[in-house]
Amino acid sequence: MVYSFSFLVFVAVLLLAYYSVFKNHQWIVLLVGSLAFYLYTTPIYSVFLVITTVMTFFGAIKLEQLSDFQKSSIKENKEIWSKEEKKAFKGMVSKKKRILLTIIVTIAFGMLMVFKCKKYLPYSWLILPLGMSFYTFQSIGYLIDVYRGDVKAERNFLHYALFVSYFPQIVQGPINRFDKLHHQFFERHSLDFVQIRSGLWLFLWGLFKKLVIADRLAIFVNEITEHTDAPAGSLVVVAVFLFNIELYADFSGGIDMVRGISEMFGIRLAENFNRPFFATTIGEYWHRWHISLSNWIRDYVFYPLALSKTYARLSSKLSKKNAHLGRTIPAGFVSVFTFLLIGLWHELSFAYIAYGLWHGFIMASAQIFEPFFSFLDRCFSIDRDSYAMKLFGRARTWILISIGELFTITGSFNGFQRLFSRIIHNFSWYRVITDIEMYSLTYKDFFVVGVGVIIWYVVSVKQEKGVHIRERIAAQPWLFRYALTAGIIMITLIFGIYGSSYNADDFIYGGF
Amino acid sequence: MEELMKILNEARPDVDFENEEALIDDGILVSFDIIYIVNAINEEFDIEVNVSQLKPENFNSAKAMWDMIQKMQE
Numbered sequence: 173m174v175y176s177f178s179f180l181v182f183v184a185v186l187l188l189a190y191y192s193v194f195k196n197h198q199w200i201v202l203l204v205g206s207l208a209f210y211l212y213t214t215p216i217y218s219v220f221l222v223i224t225t226v227m228t229f230f231g232a233i234k235l236e237q238l239s240d241f242q243k244s245s246i247k248e249n250k251e252i253w254s255k256e257e258k259k260a261f262k263g264m265v266s267k268k269k270r271i272l273l274t275i276i277v278t279i280a281f282g283m284l285m286v287f288k289c290k291k292y293l294p295y296s297w298l299i300l301p302l303g304m305s306f307y308t309f310q311s312i313g314y315l316i317d318v319y320r321g322d323v324k325a326e327r328n329f330l331h332y333a334l335f336v337s338y339f340p341q342i343v344q345g346p347i348n349r350f351d352k353l354h355h356q357f358f359e360r361h362s363l364d365f366v367q368i369r370s371g372l373w374l375f376l377w378g379l380f381k382k383l384v385i386a387d388r389l390a391i392f393v394n395e396i397t398e399h400t401d402a403p404a405g406s407l408v409v410v411a412v413f414l415f416n417i418e419l420y421a422d423f424s425g426g427i428d429m430v431r432g433i434s435e436m437f438g439i440r441l442a443e444n445f446n447r448p449f450f451a452t453t454i455g456e457y458w459h460r461w462h463i464s465l466s467n468w469i470r471d472y473v474f475y476p477l478a479l480s481k482t483y484a485r486l487s488s489k490l491s492k493k494n495a496h497l498g499r500t501i502p503a504g505f506v507s508v509f510t511f512l513l514i515g516l517w518h519e520l521s522f523a524y525i526a527y528g529l530w531h532g533f534i535m536a537s538a539q540i541f542e543p544f545f546s547f548l549d550r551c552f553s554i555d556r557d558s559y560a561m562k563l564f565g566r567a568r569t570w571i572l573i574s575i576g577e578l579f580t581i582t583g584s585f586n587g588f589q590r591l592f593s594r595i596i597h598n599f600s601w602y603r604v605i606t607d608i609e610m611y612s613l614t615y616k617d618f619f620v621v622g623v624g625v626i627i628w629y630v631v632s633v634k635q636e637k638g639v640h641i642r643e644r645i646a647a648q649p650w651l652f653r654y655a656l657t658a659g660i661i662m663i664t665l666i667f668g669i670y671g672s673s674y675n676a677d678d679f680i681y682g683g684f
Numbered sequence: 685m686e687e688l689m690k691i692l693n694e695a696r697p698d699v700d701f702e703n704e705e706a707l708i709d710d711g712i713l714v715s716f717d718i719i720y721i722v723n724a725i726n727e728e729f730d731i732e733v734n735v736s737q738l739k740p741e742n743f744n745s746a747k748a749m750w751d752m753i754q755k756m757q758e
Contacts, residue, residue, distance in 0.1 A: 320734070320735065320736045321736070322736050455714055456711070459711060470715060471735065471738075474715060475715075475719070475735045475738055476735050478715075478719040478723075479719070479722060479723070479733070479734070479735060483719075483723070484723050484726065484727070487720070487723055488723070488727065495694060498720075499695065499716065499717075499720040500716060503715075503716045503719050503720070507716075539716050
């Protein structure tokens with residue numbers, strides 16, 4: 173049902189109800205719609221969504237009560253308690269809070285892990301519930317925010333349930349923050365044609381990227397990587413290169429569709445992409461790719477670890493010997509660990525452990541060896557801000573990312589080994605030309621993808637220069653706007669690749 | 685302020701901390717730098733900057749960091 177025709181009808185009906193009969197109870201429309209959507213797509217496994225929602229809802233309230241109790245007791249006994257007594261009391265309540273938080277986080281992530289490592293368990297028939305990785309992270313983020321006192325605990329269960337289950341985001345994120353999203357559900361959204369049109373454009377743009385580019389490339393990439401009929405190494409390299417484009421078109425296309433639908437309801441979701449392939453370093457890439465996940469890991473894992481006492485001790489000990497090492501070695505360790513978690517968030521497998529470690533090691537070594545790279549720059553009078561160096565940086569980032577994708581593209585160690593050995597032992601560069609049409613895509617298909625990617629690239633360059641494309645289109649004469657909208661619909665209808673049905677598995681990140 | 689400037693210049697000698705006002709928003713300071721700066725600030729000023737305070741508005745300029753430190757020392 174995800175993004176099928178019936179889904180579009182479902183959205184249209186909700187929009188109608190949202191802006192007419194139920195305009196005074198808009199959040200109820202969203203909640204009913206979200207629950208109906210989830211129960212329809214994930215009937216039995218909805219129980220896990222319910223468990224996570226109930227657990228984090230009551231957990232957050234309890235955590236807030238403990239914090240309030242801590243504050244009020246200290247205030248009441250300000251004159252009576254000695255400094256030590258205050259400290260002991262504070263420690264006792266904080267410990268209770270920590271234990272409660274640990275229990276809930278362990279259960280929530282424990283449930284997620286059962287599904288993530290199902291292939292190693294005797295329950296391999298289990299299916300990962302739709303959006304579990306996303307809603308678990310989103311609700312645990314909220315719980316930690318309450319624990320830290322950054323947001324107030326929500327006291328209305330149905331209000332909270334909408335935050336966790338909001339239907340556009342539940343399939344493949346983005347992972348939203350409570351303070352940015354929650355209040356939007358309860359603001360009055362009046363019917364705004366310009367806003368609905370803008371959301372529709374974003375949705376169509378995402379659909380174009382998904383159906384015309386990603387799904388077409390997927391055919392070729394899957395043929396090369398899944399078949400054991402020994403494709404040439406050069407074709408494997410082309411497939412990995414194209415897989416980068418496929419993955420980005422698939423995921424960012426999906427997110428554009430999600431954000432577009434949400435905008436039609438007047439709800440703005442978190443940004444997830446900022447043109448990642450313009451990044452000149454891996455560090456910058458992670459500021460631009462799957463932003464909502466990397467920010468989550470930074471705020472809830474990286475920073476807490478890096479501000480811990482053990483870290484401070486290690487850093488200060490090393491700093492006495494060498495300031496640079498004191499700054500980079502402990503942070504490097506934490507970095508490798510957090511990227512390992514990013515890998516595991518996708519799946520518990522060799523492929524994603526290798527993927528996470530690869531990114532972690534690059535991030536850590538870029539920082540640790542920075543003085544050496546600066547030395548090289550000085551020796552060869554290299555200006556990192558020059559256009560040529562930026563271009564070099566982008567190409568280098570692309571290659572490093574591609575190596576990471578080589579681990580995950582087949583999803584197994586054997587698959588990685590097979591593809592890697594083809595690249596090393598049987599590169600045969602000329603077979604890119606002679607064999608390329610043997611894998612289900614014709615030159616015509618590659619031409620369509622090429623034109624699609626060029627359009628996408630031009631749009632991205634404009635955006636990178638700060639142009640807001642949809643505002644720019646909105647300022648054009650109506651004839652141009654309609655022609656453009658009709659054009660993108662036609663192109664998607666004619667050149668899109670359609671499977672027999674659509675479901676979450678059709679989106680790569682819908683499977684995580 | 686002098687002690688803070690010393691920490692900042694040790695962390696990133698290549699950055700003009702006197703004038704930069706979008707250290708985080710423009711991606712000049714990365715998380716490695718922030719961690720180093722926060723741990724050094726904690727040690728130097730005997731305060732405990734916690735995770736909730738690691739917001740762009742507290743780290744976008746040297747002045748913003750200084751304001752945060754002073755507020756915590758009060």
